[in-house]
Amino acid sequence: MSDRPNSATGPTGGRTAGPTAGPDSAPRLSELVAAPVHLVEEAVIDTARLLGESGQLPMGRGLASGALAFALGVLSVLGVAAFHFPEYLTTPELRAQYSVDVLRHVLFGALVLSASLAIMNLVLKRARGLNLVALGFVAVALAAGGSHVPVHDFPDHTPYIGLDWFILDLLGSTTVFVLIEKLFPIYRGQPLFRREWQTDFVHFTVNHFIVGLILLTVNFLIHSLFGWAVSDRLQNAVQHLPFLPQLLLCILAADLVQYWTHRGYHEIPLFWRFHAVHHSAKTLDWMAGSRLHILELVVTRVGVLGILYVLGFSKGVMDAYIIVVGFQAVFNHANVRLPWGPLRYVIVTPEFHHWHHSSDDMAIDRNYAAHYAFLDYLFGSAVRGQKGFPERYGVVGDYMPDGFVRQQLFPFRGNPG
Numbered sequence: 001m002s003d004r005p006n007s008a009t010g011p012t013g014g015r016t017a018g019p020t021a022g023p024d025s026a027p028r029l030s031e032l033v034a035a036p037v038h039l040v041e042e043a044v045i046d047t048a049r050l051l052g053e054s055g056q057l058p059m060g061r062g063l064a065s066g067a068l069a070f071a072l073g074v075l076s077v078l079g080v081a082a083f084h085f086p087e088y089l090t091t092p093e094l095r096a097q098y099s100v101d102v103l104r105h106v107l108f109g110a111l112v113l114s115a116s117l118a119i120m121n122l123v124l125k126r127a128r129g130l131n132l133v134a135l136g137f138v139a140v141a142l143a144a145g146g147s148h149v150p151v152h153d154f155p156d157h158t159p160y161i162g163l164d165w166f167i168l169d170l171l172g173s174t175t176v177f178v179l180i181e182k183l184f185p186i187y188r189g190q191p192l193f194r195r196e197w198q199t200d201f202v203h204f205t206v207n208h209f210i211v212g213l214i215l216l217t218v219n220f221l222i223h224s225l226f227g228w229a230v231s232d233r234l235q236n237a238v239q240h241l242p243f244l245p246q247l248l249l250c251i252l253a254a255d256l257v258q259y260w261t262h263r264g265y266h267e268i269p270l271f272w273r274f275h276a277v278h279h280s281a282k283t284l285d286w287m288a289g290s291r292l293h294i295l296e297l298v299v300t301r302v303g304v305l306g307i308l309y310v311l312g313f314s315k316g317v318m319d320a321y322i323i324v325v326g327f328q329a330v331f332n333h334a335n336v337r338l339p340w341g342p343l344r345y346v347i348v349t350p351e352f353h354h355w356h357h358s359s360d361d362m363a364i365d366r367n368y369a370a371h372y373a374f375l376d377y378l379f380g381s382a383v384r385g386q387k388g389f390p391e392r393y394g395v396v397g398d399y400m401p402d403g404f405v406r407q408q409l410f411p412f413r414g415n416p417g
Helices: 029-052 063-084 100-123 128-143 163-183 197-209 211-229 232-239 243-267 269-279 294-311 315-331 341-345 350-356 374-378 404-413
Strands: none
Touching: 029 063, 029 128, 063 100, 063 128, 063 163, 100 128, 163 197, 163 315, 197 211, 197 294, 197 404, 211 294, 232 243, 232 294, 243 269, 243 294, 243 315, 243 374, 269 294, 269 404
């Protein structure tokens, strides 16, 4: 933070005398206005710099703690809004699973931590603008009721956006995966705010906010396209399997569809235009897996969930599958190196999937599986002879534009090289 000259001090730092003593020496109105205006400018500049730049955060300047305070302040405001309007901002399937009292405690803890970090940095005069903004979000959240907003009865069948899913997934994912990435990194120098993190964060946010629309679309298409294939006899046979074999069969059925759909995205030029959005990330971490074209997201989910709907797996198995697929989708893109031994030939690991994203010649159009790595060995599409992890990621030719909107529009007007 640069030192700014004080209009009330002379070149040697001593207080200058005014032209006359008495009332004329009182601060001018312009000086009284300048101080808060300067703080507002500083807040805007610091926040814009945090959101617009990438790279390592300098230590000892309050930026890392200020970024945490800022994020928790924003999430707290969103959390209070979700308490006020649960019928429109929360996911019906999700709110049936969690405890409102526990979420109140989480919200209260976030407010306390955000305020504490922001005040500490303000006292120490570190990143004042950013921490003022964080404290402002805390004040807004408290003024709107904080963690004490009452929740009254509300209808279940209303249009909604998945704000609660966004908040919980962001908090959970950053807590778990950032910690794992720091403990077991592939690339030790990779910063948390790596290049193009803003684009992937927008993908992450939009995918969560439109979860209601996606589920509605997917469910309609599944029943329309696969309803004719449903057989009570087949579904009863599947549901009578023990839990673990049924779960493994569920994952296998899903991954077979995922494998061939994924392979089609690579080998059919028209489909590649959509899938290239996902491959355009030049750095992989836990958030990179969120970079998807919305149409690809819908088509893949229809195909995968369609076969599971036909086979009729039990609710417990489907719930477990959703956890597995949610974890692997994030974990396999993470900046994580772990010793897998022979297991790497059975299940998809970060190493296996990182090679799928590599732009090295040996890795092009390889490693399609999402769960079971042995499918690629079975169908002859596994990367062979690789050592360690890739050095280059992204699409060959680097022709994909940055930014969520431009990437969504790219398949309709782009020209892949």
